[in-house]
Amino acid sequence: MGFEYAPAPESRSIVDIKASYGLFLDGEFVDGRGSSFKTVNPATEETLAEIAEASDADVDLAVRAARRAFRGWSRMSGKERAKYLFRIARIIQERGRELAVLESIDNGKPIKESRDVDVPIVAAHFFYYAGWADKLEHAGLGANPQPLGVAGQVIPWNFPLLMLAWKVAPALACGNTVVLKPAETTPLTALLFAEICQQADLPPGVVNIVTGAGGTGQALVSHPDVDKVAFTGSTEVGKAIARAVAGTDKKVTLELGGKAANIVFDDAPMDQAIEGIVGGIFFNQGHVCCAGSRLLVQESVADEVLARLKRRMSTLRVGDPLDKNTDIGAINSREQLERIRELCEIGEAEGAERWAPACDLPSSGFWFPPTLFTGVAQAHRIAREEVFGPVLSVLTFRTPAEAVEKANNTPYGLSAGVWTEKGSRILHMASQLRAGVVWANTFNKFDPASPFGGYKESGYGREGGRQGLAAYLKGAEA
Amino acid sequence: MPTTAPTDPAPGLTAYSEVTASEASLRRFLHGLPGVDQVGAEARAAGLGTRSIKTTAKAWALDLAIRMVDLTTLEGQDTPGKVRALASKALRPDPADPSCPSVAAVCVYGDLVGEVKAIVGDQVNVAAVATAFPSGRASMAVKLADTRDAVAGGADEIDMVIDRGAFLAGHYLQVFEEIVATREACVRPDGSHAHLKVIFETGELQTYDNVRRASWLAMLAGADFIKTSTGKVQPAATLPVTLVMLEAVRDFREATGVQIGVKPAGGIRTAKDAIKYLVMVNEVAGDDWLDPDWFRFGASTLLNDLLMQRTKMTTGRYSGPDYFTLD
Numbered sequence: 142m143g144f145e146y147a148p149a150p151e152s153r154s155i156v157d158i159k160a161s162y163g164l165f166l167d168g169e170f171v172d173g174r175g176s177s178f179k180t181v182n183p184a185t186e187e188t189l190a191e192i193a194e195a196s197d198a199d200v201d202l203a204v205r206a207a208r209r210a211f212r213g214w215s216r217m218s219g220k221e222r223a224k225y226l227f228r229i230a231r232i233i234q235e236r237g238r239e240l241a242v243l244e245s246i247d248n249g250k251p252i253k254e255s256r257d258v259d260v261p262i263v264a265a266h267f268f269y270y271a272g273w274a275d276k277l278e279h280a281g282l283g284a285n286p287q288p289l290g291v292a293g294q295v296i297p298w299n300f301p302l303l304m305l306a307w308k309v310a311p312a313l314a315c316g317n318t319v320v321l322k323p324a325e326t327t328p329l330t331a332l333l334f335a336e337i338c339q340q341a342d343l344p345p346g347v348v349n350i351v352t353g354a355g356g357t358g359q360a361l362v363s364h365p366d367v368d369k370v371a372f373t374g375s376t377e378v379g380k381a382i383a384r385a386v387a388g389t390d391k392k393v394t395l396e397l398g399g400k401a402a403n404i405v406f407d408d409a410p411m412d413q414a415i416e417g418i419v420g421g422i423f424f425n426q427g428h429v430c431c432a433g434s435r436l437l438v439q440e441s442v443a444d445e446v447l448a449r450l451k452r453r454m455s456t457l458r459v460g461d462p463l464d465k466n467t468d469i470g471a472i473n474s475r476e477q478l479e480r481i482r483e484l485c486e487i488g489e490a491e492g493a494e495r496w497a498p499a500c501d502l503p504s505s506g507f508w509f510p511p512t513l514f515t516g517v518a519q520a521h522r523i524a525r526e527e528v529f530g531p532v533l534s535v536l537t538f539r540t541p542a543e544a545v546e547k548a549n550n551t552p553y554g555l556s557a558g559v560w561t562e563k564g565s566r567i568l569h570m571a572s573q574l575r576a577g578v579v580w581a582n583t584f585n586k587f588d589p590a591s592p593f594g595g596y597k598e599s600g601y602g603r604e605g606g607r608q609g610l611a612a613y614l615k616g617a618e619a
Numbered sequence: 620m621p622t623t624a625p626t627d628p629a630p631g632l633t634a635y636s637e638v639t640a641s642e643a644s645l646r647r648f649l650h651g652l653p654g655v656d657q658v659g660a661e662a663r664a665a666g667l668g669t670r671s672i673k674t675t676a677k678a679w680a681l682d683l684a685i686r687m688v689d690l691t692t693l694e695g696q697d698t699p700g701k702v703r704a705l706a707s708k709a710l711r712p713d714p715a716d717p718s719c720p721s722v723a724a725v726c727v728y729g730d731l732v733g734e735v736k737a738i739v740g741d742q743v744n745v746a747a748v749a750t751a752f753p754s755g756r757a758s759m760a761v762k763l764a765d766t767r768d769a770v771a772g773g774a775d776e777i778d779m780v781i782d783r784g785a786f787l788a789g790h791y792l793q794v795f796e797e798i799v800a801t802r803e804a805c806v807r808p809d810g811s812h813a814h815l816k817v818i819f820e821t822g823e824l825q826t827y828d829n830v831r832r833a834s835w836l837a838m839l840a841g842a843d844f845i846k847t848s849t850g851k852v853q854p855a856a857t858l859p860v861t862l863v864m865l866e867a868v869r870d871f872r873e874a875t876g877v878q879i880g881v882k883p884a885g886g887i888r889t890a891k892d893a894i895k896y897l898v899m900v901n902e903v904a905g906d907d908w909l910d911p912d913w914f915r916f917g918a919s920t921l922l923n924d925l926l927m928q929r930t931k932m933t934t935g936r937y938s939g940p941d942y943f944t945l946d
Contacts, residue, residue, distance in 0.1 A: 409653070
């Protein structure tokens with residue numbers, strides 16, 4: 142008999158999901174005036190709650206509330222604003238398990254990731270930017286830095302709470318007020334965050350949350366009284382936003398797609414490189430803009446790397462996101478699952494070879510096995526387009542120059558990984574790669590002190606670190 | 620005195636005969652092994668440590684862990700009475716529950732092998748530490764005599780220490796030859812041999828690169844088991860060190876077809892820790908190693924915690940330490 146892990150589900154009883162949710166405007170939950178939509182558990186397709194879809198009028202109310210609150214919030218001393226942010230950070234830690242369980246239910250990501258990655262980094266972001274709130278004049282961004290005003294923020298479904306933290310924490314620390322629109326498939330943790338704002342006695346209107354789909358987002362970013370637009374999501378929507386705000390005074394930061402190269406040299410620390418490849422693409426079901434979705438492996442070790450990678454992939458546990466032993470959870474939505482399937486079929490049709498370990502997938506819900514494609518050419522769509530799923534394209538290279546050329550040969554430029562035991566090669570590669578983040582002998586590491594953002598079609602502006610403050614201060618450039 | 624040479628090396632191993640032909644070739648080979656990234660290895664070990672093993676899986680793992688214990692006493696104050704008591708416990712760890720399995724072996728100093736053997740007979744193995752344990756600082760003649768003495772006394776397994784000084788000085792061939800010689804000293808007159816466990820004292824080797832090199836060195840020299848520590852140096856066994864060794868035995872079998880066992884020893888005190896190791900064995904080396912023939916825990920206090928958790932699983936209640944024997 143082998144070592145069969147018995148189910149170890151995290152209890153759902155800690156979260157209390159209401160039948161329906163309104164909008165969070167001016168410190169209160171209010172009913173929306175538009176229609177509503179449902180959010181489902183992607184692991185079971187069970188409907189979790191009815192969510193109000195904010196109309197243009199609702200968005201207008203939210204922006205007005207944020208504008209009213211801006212007066213007091215921006216004039217409050219940094220030290221006082223910091224107190225609120227520290228309080229929010231502590232409440233996030235205290236209610237960490239609740240947030241993690243709710244995130245896994247609404248998003249489909251495994252509880253070990255929401256518990257050990259998402260929620261701790263969320264709290265860390267609030268702590269980090271709380272620390273900046275009274276030190277803005279020492280950030281090297283001008284002698285008397287001033288907030289922009291009202292920030293309209295639109296975030297994606299892959300890291301619902303973490304993207305909220307990346308947007309809200311620096312905005313508030315700098316004295317801005319915000320109207321935030323979470324993704325339509327994952328609104329629940331943002332609404333729980335609204336409760337946390339109430340619990341922290343945050344002044345009404347400083348944070349407003351409007352739920353809805355694309356129309357709501359469009360109303361928000363094109364609202365004339367929004368001073369700053371911050372968006373994380375697809376390049377397609379990012380371009381639409383850039384067009385919508387063109388010719389206005391609005392400041393914009395966009396964090397968009399990616400097609401990162403994870404480059405493995407023949408002198409790499411092999412076992413850790415395999416872990417890095419697996420973590421790079423299968424973390425969060427591959428729903429990661431900076432995912433290492435293109436493996437570039439040196440030809441001299443390609444066979445060995447592939448054999449080890451396949452063996453490692455066979456130990457990945459796909460299933461119930463709330464089971465503490467699950468490595469890969471559910472795909473966030475039927476729509477996304479269809480897109481992943483379509484791109485994989487195109488990959489096969491274009492001549493790449495598809496491989497996935499044998500794994501039992503649950504009968505209901507949205508699932509996709511960890512998959513890799515070998516024999517991929519630069520010209521294949523799976524090597525160029527963002528799949529945003531647990532699908533790895535494997536390409537080979539012969540020399541460092543060829544690795545650089547292939548890695549940079551993409552319209553994106555968000556992240557890259559380099560695996561080698563040779564320090565000088567790491568520094569050389571980092572200087573050659575046109576990507577906002579280059580990880581060396583690691584991948585998908587996030588820290589609030591480290592700026593994050595892209596080159597080219599991966600967007601502009603930086604989030605995180607001192608540079609992240611510039612996106613929310615007048616006259617400052619990252 | 621070995622009358623028969625050790626059995627011929629496995630066919631997969633002959634390909635490596637050139638590697639061990641000279642100091643230079645052995646060094647080139649060991650230094651050509653892929654490096655270990657410390658941060659990555661520790662992160663992987665910590666990640667595996669978060670597996671949640673419950674109910675039936677936990678009950679299964681606890682029994683397996685008990686069967687894998689090398690129940691150990693290696694004190695200057697050990698007496699025949701003390702080791703006899705330990706031997707009785709090894710046979711019947713939980714006198715109140717006959718369904719509780721025996722441990723794998725009792726591990727003592729060479730002069731006490733006979734005392735243990737008298738109690739356990741053939742039901743539990745007897746392991747003896749040898750080769751000037753724990754420091755390994757003695758002449759080769761003394762180390763070999765120490766080994767032969769224990770084998771002649773009836774030891775089923777020999778736990779030898781490598782010369783860490785020689786290893787750290789880069790004298791890999793010297794370490795290799797010492798292991799080969801000790802392996803020969805393990806041969807009994809009938810041609811069978813006591814199983815050889817090679818202790819690296821990873822707390823003294825310090826780096827994971829060294830642990831990987833020592834693992835390959837010992838496996839090429841004919842070790843049956845590779846073992847982390849004596850228990851006399853801190854840190855002793857850790858999850859990341861064991862991870863690197865499990866990767867080494869996995870890769871070695873893939874390269875040569877020869878399977879080698881792994882024994883973390885020292886510092887593993889709780890059932891929870893033991894289960895983390897078993898998860899690691901399962902996911903890194905594979906379930907072929909989930910057997911007392913291929914994985915052991917060198918421990919003393921671990922056994923009582925395993926028993927306490929086992930009783931909790933069967934009765935639903937925690938009992939106190941007074942319900943388990945102290946030996």
